[in-house]
Amino acid sequence: MQLLLELYYLFKPKLKMPLNKLASEIYRPLANLKSLRGGNQLGKRLKIAFARLFHESHSFSSQKTDLDRFKERELYFKNDIYSHYKNTKTEAGAYVDFVVKYDIDGFPIISAAANPSGLVTYDTYIYLKNYIAENLKQLGEIDGLYLSLHGAMVVEGINDPEGDLLTELRRIANDIPIAITLDLHANVSKKTAELSDILVGYKTYPHTDQYDVAERALLLLLKYINGEVQPKNYFKKLPIMLPSMNMLTNDGPMAELINEAKRYEKIQDIFNISIFGGYPYSDIEDVGVSIVVTAMENNRAVEDIILHLSKLIQEKKDEFLVRIPKPKEAIEEAMREKLWPTALVDVADNPGSGGSADTTLLLRTLIDLNVKGVAFAFISDPESVDKAIKNGVGQKVKLNLGGKTSKLYGEPVKIEGVVRTITDGIYYNKxxxxxxxxxxxxxxxxxxxxxxxxxxxxxxxxxxxxxIFRRNGLEPTDYKILAMKAKNHFRVGFQDIIKRVIPVDAPGVAGLDLTKFPYKNIPRPIWPLDNI
Structure with a gap:
């Protein structure tokens, strides 16, 4: 085996077949045997690199996403990735555990993630892209690469940065097996599907399977490197944009679609099926729903699977449209039902959908209706925070609260209150x-x-x-109403606390009525803008 390995690298410039494919051809009869831990079937210790570039970009948000936005959430380099993500249920956490479990040489490059907001600035993207590319180049010979991407990033002047990044990485190391994971709300491009060997998307919303999805992609990558499988991504884009309000995967239309896809994954040599709901606030050509089947090359079942799932999505698309109450109606409903605590959820200003978390109609209505027993999470307003801190705990403070990002979604609310607590705002998800x-x-x-x-x-x-409450001295179970700038992710964390969830239709950049957005670049016709 060692001789074969040395011969391969000696004659590699004249060979058109990468190492993993050569191993697959030579050792096909051994594919069902247990692989060597930390090595492929040629006995070579494996080297797998990792990079994360993660952002969901709202084309209609005025808040540009620069490098500081990444620093605010996640921007870690090389070996710092091990210490930061160890014991976390994240994609990076899965990679950290995986290289230890399988005795693999890990090469983490970067983990860069920013909270959903406006377009990523060109300079920021180029810096992050070049950092990944240069470090990959410096690594030399590696066996595989795992990329944690969102799939709905948009950059100033670049509408498909995931495809652009993969193009650059393929230019550097054309034959490296690449596995990628994507968010359920990815706007997947054909280029992204074609330039990756393995593509696995989240199957849950709220997203609680990041770790599992990464582990699945890495295990498949390991099998590919060892020559046990020869995967290929099969891609289908549908002319459908779905609002994510009713995209929960525990029940409803998306749950039915995901469960149907899982049923097909039981077919031999179908490795993974991902249904992507898309992110409708990206004004790009690749917006919308897509299906990606990762299967053995030349699998005859794939075409029928994609056709069936496409028809099912078409049949169920109307079920994703929901009506939710205005703030006054929602508050009155909560006060009438008295299921405490009730969550009033300001979905159009959800930061997870690109909202600024400073629209004011819900807060103003709570004040106008003289509602008591409310904890409001939260208003993003650095100016008001600074003033409250300067006044100090226990002191009165007058504030013009919120309404600073855009006057389209409500003026600031003038309040006079008492500063109750001050913290650094740092906590760890439990x-x-x-x-x-x-x-x-x-x-x-x-x-x-x-x-x-x-x-x-x-x-x-x-x-x-x-x-978010407890770190700031508030016990959520003590309140009648938890008013939240959120949509669906909070549900799993609060499932043992909240007795009722009422989504609220207040103004915001992430509103549910897609017909109100001034799209310029999306393909037409497309549902629900067009009757197809």
């Missing part, structure tokens, strides 16, 4: 969503006004874990 991950909201203050405790933050991200 619930099922990204368990163990460090969350940083920046400096944070709680200001109390008549019956309402308002969390004010410098940062902006979805409040997906009860620690």
């Amino acid at each position: 619930g099922p969503w990204a368990t163990g991950l460090k969350v940083n909201f920046g400096r944070t203050a709680v200001v109390s006004i008549d019956g309402i405790d308002i969390i004010l933050t410098e940062g902006c991200q979805s409040p997906n874990d009860p620690q």
Whole structure:
């Protein structure tokens, strides 16, 4: 085996077949035998690199995403990735565990993720892309690469950065087996599917399977490197944009679609089937629903599977459209039902969908209706945070709260309250969503006004874990109403706390009515803008 390996590298310039394919041809009879831990079937210790570049980009948000936005959430380099993500239920956490479990030489390059917001600036993307490319080039001979991507990133002047990144990485190392994982809300391009060997998407929303999805992709990558399988991605884009409000995977239309895909995964040599709901706030050519089947090359079942799933999606698309109440109606419903605590969820200002978390209609309505027993998570307003901190705990403070990102979604609310707590805004998730991950909201203050405790933050991200309250001195079970800038991710973290969830139709950049957005680049016809 060692001689064969040496001969391969000696004559590699004249060979058109990469090592993993050569191994597959030579050792096909051994494919059912247990692979060597930490080595392929040629006895070579495996080297697998990792990079994460993760952002969901809202084309209609005025908040550009620069490098500071990545620093606010996740920007870790090389060996720091091991220490930061160890014992976390994340994609990077899965990679850290995987290389240890299988005795693989790991080469983490970067983990860069920013919270959903506007387009990524060109300079920021080029810096991150070049960092990945240069480090991959410096690694020399490696056996595989795992990329954790979102799939709905948009860059100034580049509508398909995932495809662009893969193009560059293929230019550097054309024959390296590449596995990628994508968010359920990815706008997958044909280029992304074709330039990756293995593509696995989340199957849950709220996304609680990041770790499992990464592990699945890595295991398949290991089999590919060892010559046990020869995977290929089969791709289908549908002319459908879906609002994500009713895309939950525990019940409803998306759950039925995911379960049907899982049924087909039981077929021999069908390795993975991903149905992507897409992210409708990206004004790009590749927007919308897609299906990716990762299967053995020349698998005859794939065409029928994609056809069946496409028809099923077409039949169920209307079920994704839902009506939700305006703030006054939602509050009255909560007060009438008295199921405490009830979550009033401001979905159009959800940071996880690109919202700014500073629209004010829900807060204003709670104040106008004189509702008591409310904890409000949260208003992102660095100016108000700074003023509250300067006044100090226990002191009164007058604020023009929120409404600073865009006057389209409500003017600031003038309040006078008492500063209750001040924290650094840092905590670690304890619930099922990204368990163990460090969350940083920046400096944070709680200001109390008549019956309402308002969390004010410098940062902006979805409040997906009860620690958003507890870290700031508030016990969520003590309140009648938890008003939240969220959509669906929070549900798993709060499932043992909240008795009722009422989504609220307030103004915001992530509104559910897609016909109101000024699209310019999406393909037409497309549902629901067109009747197809």
